[in-house]
Amino acid sequence: MEKLIIEDTKETPYIELDGANGIFKFTGKSYPENVNLIYSPVLSYIEEYGKNPKKQSILEFKWLYFNTATSKIIASLVFMLKAIKTELVINWYCELDFDTMIEKGEEFRDALDINLNIINV
Amino acid sequence: MSYLGKFSDEITTMLINLSENYLEEKNQFNKLNQKVSFLIAECFQNVVRYGVYDDSEIQTVADFKEFFQIKVLENSVSISSSNLVENDSVKSLEEKINLVNSLSEEELKQLHRSVLENGKLSTKGGASLGLIDMVKKSGHPLKNLVTRFDDEYSQIYIGVEISKSKDIKNIDISILDIEKEYKTLVDRNILLLFKGDFSKGTVSDLVDMLNSNFTENNKLSSNNTKNLITIIEIIQNVSKHGKSINGFNEGIITLSNTNNKFQVECANYISTEKYSEFKSFMDEINSLSLDEINLRYKMSLSNPIISEKGNCGLGIMEIARNSQKGYNYSFVETSEKEIFYSIKVNLI
Numbered sequence: 478m479e480k481l482i483i484e485d486t487k488e489t490p491y492i493e494l495d496g497a498n499g500i501f502k503f504t505g506k507s508y509p510e511n512v513n514l515i516y517s518p519v520l521s522y523i524e525e526y527g528k529n530p531k532k533q534s535i536l537e538f539k540w541l542y543f544n545t546a547t548s549k550i551i552a553s554l555v556f557m558l559k560a561i562k563t564e565l566v567i568n569w570y571c572e573l574d575f576d577t578m579i580e581k582g583e584e585f586r587d588a589l590d591i592n593l594n595i596i597n598v
Numbered sequence: 599m600s601y602l603g604k605f606s607d608e609i610t611t612m613l614i615n616l617s618e619n620y621l622e623e624k625n626q627f628n629k630l631n632q633k634v635s636f637l638i639a640e641c642f643q644n645v646v647r648y649g650v651y652d653d654s655e656i657q658t659v660a661d662f663k664e665f666f667q668i669k670v671l672e673n674s675v676s677i678s679s680s681n682l683v684e685n686d687s688v689k690s691l692e693e694k695i696n697l698v699n700s701l702s703e704e705e706l707k708q709l710h711r712s713v714l715e716n717g718k719l720s721t722k723g724g725a726s727l728g729l730i731d732m733v734k735k736s737g738h739p740l741k742n743l744v745t746r747f748d749d750e751y752s753q754i755y756i757g758v759e760i761s762k763s764k765d766i767k768n769i770d771i772s773i774l775d776i777e778k779e780y781k782t783l784v785d786r787n788i789l790l791l792f793k794g795d796f797s798k799g800t801v802s803d804l805v806d807m808l809n810s811n812f813t814e815n816n817k818l819s820s821n822n823t824k825n826l827i828t829i830i831e832i833i834q835n836v837s838k839h840g841k842s843i844n845g846f847n848e849g850i851i852t853l854s855n856t857n858n859k860f861q862v863e864c865a866n867y868i869s870t871e872k873y874s875e876f877k878s879f880m881d882e883i884n885s886l887s888l889d890e891i892n893l894r895y896k897m898s899l900s901n902p903i904i905s906e907k908g909n910c911g912l913g914i915m916e917i918a919r920n921s922q923k924g925y926n927y928s929f930v931e932t933s934e935k936e937i938f939y940s941i942k943v944n945l946i
Contacts, residue, residue, distance in 0.1 A: 487802040487805075487806065488801075488802045488805075508801075508802075508805065508830045508834075510797075510801060510834055510837060541818070541823070542818075542823050542826060542827050542830075543827075544827065544830050544831060544834065544913070545831060545912035545913045545915075545916050546834070546912075546913075548899060548912060549899070549912070552899050552900065552902070553902065556902050574820065575820045575823070576820045577820045577821070577823045577824045577827075578820075578823070584895075584896060584899070585899070587896060588895075588896035588897075588899040588900045589899070589900055590900075
């Protein structure tokens with residue numbers, strides 16, 4: 478499966494989807510108004526990946542900040558990967574004292590009932 | 599749009615972007631775009647050139663806020679700025695302004711040429727070229743007003759207007775109006791006021807501007823990140839529930855700072871079809887405790903259904919919890935049966 482790279486913009490993150498290795502990375506800010514428009518190629522890619530997934534899939538998030546509409550997309554990504562036969566690892570990178578983003582990670586962990594590793598950088 | 603605060607090249611770029619996006623959408627001003635960007639940059643460079651900027655001097659003028667304003671009017675665009683100048687420089691600056699204002703188009707061209715060839719540079723890096731160009735590009739005289747600030751400094755207001763057509767000779771806003779607005783903004787502790795279309799590129803340009811107000815030593819703190827998220831949700835709420843008029847989602851937003859606490863106030867008309875549902879939802883969230891809001895938030899997050907525009911009311915809940923419920927809102931029905939919604943949020 479070919480890599481899909483979407484460069485960042487003022488409102489959207491750098492996205493690197495590597496289906497061949499099962500690694501999906503999101504880095505930066507995300508606050509587009511119409512998230513569906515921006516993230517639909519991402520969701521389609523994950524759907525395609527789900528047909529022939531790797532044994533382990535890794536979701537990597539290094540957020541500066543994101544809007545609530547992006548929260549729903551993050552949740553959707555997790556739902557999609559949870560539904561396929563793969564061991565899902567979610568790494569949530571943030572700075573040690575950056576409580577806002579640490580809390581966001583913890584909230585996803587609780588709300589979606591997932592193993593989410595908060596990794597200090 | 600009015601901005602009071604830190605001035606830098608970065609802010610200039612952001613203000614130019616914001617103005618360009620705005621003018622692009624107002625098609626009739628498209629042709630003026632380049633000239634407007636030029637005039638904004640010139641206004642700023644005047645601030646930097648004549649402004650009091652040495653670190654040693656900042657303390658003496660700590661309670662002074664530099665100012666920039668752009669207004670898109672029916673037939674023109676008005677750009678103005680204000681800053682401090684040393685009392686000793688006032689006379690020569692006023693003379694330069696009076697000179698460029700008194701010249702004909704041809705005389706301005708000649709002066710421009712002669713300054714380029716023989717011009718002396720002022721100690722802050724510019725000849726009168728900026729002022730000459732401002733009059734040449736705008737086609738109107740510069741507006742200016744000087745008021746005494748203290749024994750050392752004076753406050754200068756410079757305004758320039760550019761009309762849609764060369765035939766328009768009148769100007770729409772006087773320099774006294776600009777001074778009055780500046781004073782109102784200062785009295786209300788407003789740092790940024792934006793009134794206009796909240797769709798498309800405007801949101802990210804506004805977020806950029808606010809980001810720079812919150813950034814200290816190139817870093818956005820954890821709390822200010824939360825504040826920025828709150829503001830994004832407030833702004834995006836306007837385009838979600840706002841009444842679209844001729845394709846524009848008009849709204850007004852201000853950022854103010856009172857006793858070192860930031861407040862954001864936002865207001866717009868909302869569509870009557872969305873009013874009842876939106877108001878019920880706001881009232882419902884307002885009736886919940888913070889713990890209940892957090893629980894409700896998590897439930898929405900775990901709901902796999904995404905609504906057409908995305909977030910299942912998460913935005914309002916985010917505003918409520920990020921401000922620790924430090925917000926109030928109102929819906930007012932106008933005599934034209936329009937619903938005017940406003941929200942005021944205390945940032946943390």
